[in-house]
Amino acid sequence: MDLVSGTVVYVLLWWWVLFMTLPFGARPPETIEAGNDPGAPENPMLRKKLIATTVIAAVLWGGVEALVVSDLISFREMISTW
Numbered sequence: 001m002d003l004v005s006g007t008v009v010y011v012l013l014w015w016w017v018l019f020m021t022l023p024f025g026a027r028p029p030e031t032i033e034a035g036n037d038p039g040a041p042e043n044p045m046l047r048k049k050l051i052a053t054t055v056i057a058a059v060l061w062g063g064v065e066a067l068v069v070s071d072l073i074s075f076r077e078m079i080s081t082w
Contacts, residue, residue, distance in 0.1 A: 001068050009064055014057040021049045021056075 001009070026041035067073060 001065055010057060010061045013060045014053060017056045018053045021053055
């Protein structure tokens with residue numbers, strides 16, 4: 001995989017993992033102040049979620065890179081047989 005393809009795959013994986021990790025640990029506040037959204041979490045823990053997202057996306061990207069480089073599944077061969 002070249003640099004551009006690898007970057008695109010990583011960015012897509014990163015956003016996908018971020019949206020999956022956002023709900024973890026989100027608790028609504030016990031008392032809702034006027035003007036605040038009742039569904040907004042009290043402590044979203046965004047720093048922990050961003051770090052976890054980066055690590056998980058890097059591991060997933062490594063798996064995708066290994067799969068593409070190993071030719072275990074040859075995408076070029078699949079296209080040529082169609």
